[in-house]
Amino acid sequence: VKDIADNHKYAPESAAAVAAAMRAGVDNECNGETLGDTAGLETRYRDALNRDLITEADVDQSLVRLFTARYRNGDLPGLAGAPKALPTSVVGAPEHRRLALAAAERSMVLLKNDGILPLKPGVKLAVIGPLGDATRVLRGNYSSPLSGAPVSVLEGLKTALGASQVTLVPFGESVTDGDRVPTSALLTPDGKPGLLARYYNPTTPMPAQYARGTREKLVAAAKYQAQPVVTRIEPDVGDRNLDLARVTDVHRTEWTGFLVPPESGTYRVGLSGSGGTLTLDGKMISDRRKTRWNDLPGMTTLKLEGGRRYAIRAEGSGIDLVWKRVSDAPSAELRRAAAAADVLVAVVGLTSDLEAEETGVTVPGFSGGDKTTLDLPADQIAMLEQAKATGKPIVLVTMNGSPINLAWAKDNAAAVLEAWYPGETGGTAAANILTGRTNPSGRLPLTFYRSVADLPPFGDYAMKGRTYRYFAGTPVYPFGHGLSYTKFGYAPLTVTPARGGAENGLRVTTRLTNQGDRPGEEVAQLYLDFPDRPGTPRIALRGFQRVALRPGEARSVTFDLSPRDLSSVALDGARSVAAGTYRVTVGAGQPGTGVAGQTASFTARQSAELPK
Structure with a gap:
């Protein structure tokens, strides 16, 4: 409103x-x-x-x-017959993890594969890039950091292939840094896992409602009680107060304990969120009291000794304790690791902290949440060029929530897997696909362009050149694209118009066969090519079905298209089925992109105007 x-x-x-x-x-x-x-x-x-x-x-x-x-959802348990309220213990439950894994696997898109995938048993990998061991990148915007335990691509590959087969090459400092510090690296003041949390309420109760424009000043001026209302051990720094009835909405939280790095090296340590501070061994290393909630994390680069206990104290609310192990000489470490590896797995991309809503972030490639380029960050591009120079094959795993320019990867990588922001089990899903435990079956839900120059001006609301339906250029990867480890074939189409003619609807049927030697899922896509009239798209997806088939198995696939499915919108805004000849294609992607599929034609008469 x-x-x-x-x-x-x-x-x-x-x-x-x-x-x-x-x-x-x-x-x-x-x-x-x-x-x-x-x-x-x-x-x-x-x-x-x-x-x-x-x-x-x-x-x-x-x-x-x-x-x-x-x-x-069990949020009204006091009503008669209402479902029970769900406890927080269901977060990360096994059945939820299985669902998260299935969703991640089905959404990932294999964009390129020159035969290097699936990875062979015994292969030695070097995982390179800033996102190889990252966990924050798994979550998109408006997601809880308190979801199930996150699995990075590194951990997923170690589980799938064995830890001795996978080596991490730390990256240099990057705008993508800032992963939640795990409980395994935290100890309470008396040496237990986690941190000691103390919650303090204001000395004077805050109003139930605030006059417009007064809340920030009142909260900033609040004084807090000397004694905590709740003291308990928590896994890490995070907002877990909603289950504490005695803690008011406005409160101050203090976490104390020790940070214990698993190994010696260079770390960036700090806070994400706003309204808090962090000290390490008594020295302030992150002050978030004047930042926006969705600014990039504030971190300090430190040399830390593995196994040593560093006293930490975090104060505030709406903050998370984050860190990142980085390298002082990433190029040298990459060359050294590549010499001992058979394949380089480069995990690159963005984070939802960069491509976020109304942020104050302004870094190369981003301005206030808007992208100014489709290119990867410059340090990632430089790393990929260094990786190519080693002569070892590159398997690229990309993590992003919007199109990026993958022209370099298309020309130089041996394989490309688009993983998006895949959720808590994303690393397991990526590893399962890379190693062949899971057959890739995702398809691109958008077009991957080469440059922002391929796109109309942002303020131009005309459809010309916009989306796959009107784009006349050659994309790096088209909408609907996605590869598989098995092969599917489509039988010729049967097109059956509805009574009275195709303008009243029609049925399209084909037979889909798994012609390969692996079980897999195919996403059969139906596209329409319309009669030529001003305003109509060049092509439009009008249906898709995901079909699981064993090797040699075949199944009929049927699409029922309504008059609205067959319709298009004229320049005057009127929607109708246009008179003329249509082409319908059912296949593994858009027609004309070299994928398996079948095409048929039909004619329709002009329909009456349809509801908008």
């Missing part, structure tokens, strides 16, 4: 913004004021109701949907 009225000016004032949002199906509002208990936010909703911009039925509908979701 605030964005609609105050920022984007879509509505003239806040009550009209309420009506626009609710009628579009938006049931709850989320911004800094709603999260900060700002007083008076209900006024605009009351105004909208009093002015008949919305009705009580509209309000009831939103409330029913909101409370139904809470009811089903």
Whole structure:
């Protein structure tokens, strides 16, 4: 509502913004004021109701949907027959880990493979790049750092191949640094795993609601009680206070104990989040009291001795203790490790801290959450060139939440696996695919361009050149692309129009066969090529199905297309099925990209205008 009225000016004032949002199906509002208990936010909703911009039925509908979701999730256990509230102990439960792993494996996309994958047993790997041992990168935006235990690509490969077969090559300092310090590297003051946490409430209770613009000043001026209301051992530094009824919303937390590095070396240590401080052996090494919540972590580079106990003290709330082992001579370490390795696994990309919403981050390639280039960070590009110079084959694993320029990788890497931000089991999923335990089956849900120069200006809302449907250039990797370790074949299509003609819908059927010697899943994609009329896309995905087949197994695959599936939008905004000849293709990707598939044609008459 605030964005609609105050920022984007879509509505003239806040009550009209309420009506626009609710009628579009938006049931709850989320911004800094709603999260900060700002007083008076209900006024605009009351105004909208009093002015008949919305009705009580509209309000009831939103409330029913909101409370139904809470009811089903066990968030209203006091109601008769309601599901039980889920305890925090279910986080990381085995069945949830299995689901997370399956989701990660199915989403990863094998973009290139010259035959080096799956990796052969006994292969010696050197894992290079800033994200090889990273765990923060596994999570995207708006995700909890308190999810299940994260598995890096390094750990996944060690588990799959054996620790002796995999060597980590530390990277230099990078904008992607900042992984949560694990409990295994933390001890309480009396030597137990974790840290001692103390929670302090304000001496004077804070208001239930704050007048607009006053909360930050009141919180900054708050004084806290001398004695903690709760003292307990916690696994690390993090926001775990929601299960503590005695701790108020505004509070101060203090974590004390020891940081114990597993090995000697150069580390970057600090905090992410905002509103806290960190000292190590009595020296301030991270001060986040004036930072934004989504700024990059604030870290200090230190020489640390493996096994030594370093006294740490973190204070504040909304902070996480983070670190990164880095190298003082990454190029020399890369050359040394490559000499003893058969294959280099380069794990590169971005983090959701860089490509985030409304950040204050301005570094090469990024400005306030917006990307200014599709290229990888310069230090990663330089590392890849050094890796190529060693002569060892490179298997590239990329982690990112938006398209990046993979032209270099397409020309120089032996294989490329797009892993995205794959979640807590991402390293296991990547290792399973690289070693062949899992057949890759993901497909690109967007186009990978070479440069921002391939894209229309951001402020140009015309569709020309935008998305795979209207892009006339040659992408590095097209929408829908993805490889497999097995081979699938498609039988000729059977196209059956609905009664009265294809403009009323049609059925498309093919037979899909696993022609290889490995079980696998194929994502059969159906694309339409439309009659030539202004405004129609050059091509459009109108259906897809994921099919699991054993070697030699075949199965019929059927798509039922409605008039809306067959429709397109003319320049005047009218949606209809255009008269003329269509081409329909079912295959492993877009037609014309060299993948397996079959194409057929059909004709349709002009339909009546369809609802928008």
